[in-house]
């Protein structure tokens with residue numbers, strides 16, 4: 001491979017590695033509650049939220065404060081891309097079990 005092409009493919013490989021390696025945080029849903037109920041994430045950068053539903057019923061992960069809404073089937077996990085967000089506290093909830101499924105993203 002000519003040197004210039006090699007250089008270009010190394011640069012492209014670098015970019016795709018960066019996209020794949022966004023920091024990931026996990027929220028478990030168990031007994032219609034989020035674990036942890038408060039999750040600390042970094043301000044000003046994009047990250048992945050793995051929402052892992054261990055209940056035998058579907059849930060909908062939702063936040064009006066960071067504007068996401070996605071169904072999580074029973075015994076399945078989904079990925080939600082969030083951010084970058086400014087410092088603050090952002091509530092989220094399980095739309096199907098709002099009486100117990102409440103949580104906060106602490107962005108700092």
Ligand SMILES: [Cu+2]
Pocket residue numbers: 060062069095
């Ligand atoms: Cu909803």
